[in-house]
Amino acid sequence: MSQPSDPSGWATGRLLSTAARLAEHAWDAHLAHWGLNHAGFAVLHLLSGAPRSQRELAQAMQVEDQTMSRVLERLERHGQVSRARSTHDRRRVEVSLTDAGRTAMVEAEADDAAERMLGDVVPDRAELRAALVALIEDLSARRWSQPG
Amino acid sequence: MSQPSDPSGWATGRLLSTAARLAEHAWDAHLAHWGLNHAGFAVLHLLSGAPRSQRELAQAMQVEDQTMSRVLERLERHGQVSRARSTHDRRRVEVSLTDAGRTAMVEAEADDAAERMLGDVVPDRAELRAALVALIEDLSARRWSQPG
């Protein structure tokens, strides 16, 4: 595999996708030490406060319910999360961290090599982050057309 | 689905992934009118100059050969691309645009709503693009560790 041939000419959408894929790849390589990937790690992080329902997790991650269902199935299979039908509302599934899941999350977070790596690369990272946040808020609003 | 809950606190990797997914989603919705998606469209664009081998396309897209193979299979199934074993080197597969593929590409490109949409959102887009290009060049170099 070779260097990209002049990415400065690419469409912005392609720049975004490529950058995201490369960042995910680097991050996944780091998280693999704890049997995690980027999706699973973010979910564990969300659960560190308190148990949540699957739909709450999906909304927090800006992902469809079906997608979250499969991410959780994998996390459960790896023993990092446990799922139990709610007693108050038997439609809901309460998802909580297991001890193994909490340990993995804490350790992976402490050694946050991926974020540091990105920090090395982009000097003025606040600018990039601000632009991405604006983009996300706008595109997200268009997609799910919810006021404010 | 709801608005993201304060993306400004997210890790940069998650910002990138989310922004990329939202942008792809918007772009795919646009390209669906011509039976395309973001991956297929980019390939057709690369082929607009001259036929290429699959590996050349994979390298240009910064994607693994196997991934490109399946994208092309889909494009061929939809009649937008044709594949033929090279007569000079029978390992290679020469990929070229069909008339239908060229028409779809030209029409989709002319009505480039996605790019215009991104233009509306991010005021200082040159900054964002420059940061993304720097990120891609660095992460890509780390991943495939090629000098220069």
Added chain:
DNA sequence: GCAGGACGTTCAGCCTGCTGACCATTCGAC
């Protein structure tokens, strides 16, 4: 109390990405 709608989750199927393994062809050294 019951019927219909809303809600939360899952199933099936598609697409793009990845890795690992395999096959055919070509090239190069001997």
Added chain:
DNA sequence: GTCGAATGGTCAGCAGGCTGAACGTCCTGC
């Protein structure tokens, strides 16, 4: 010429996205 390495593609299988459709549960209005 032959054998082994390099090259170009494909197959199998996994993962995270998506859509559309189904299912059980809850709620609400009558």
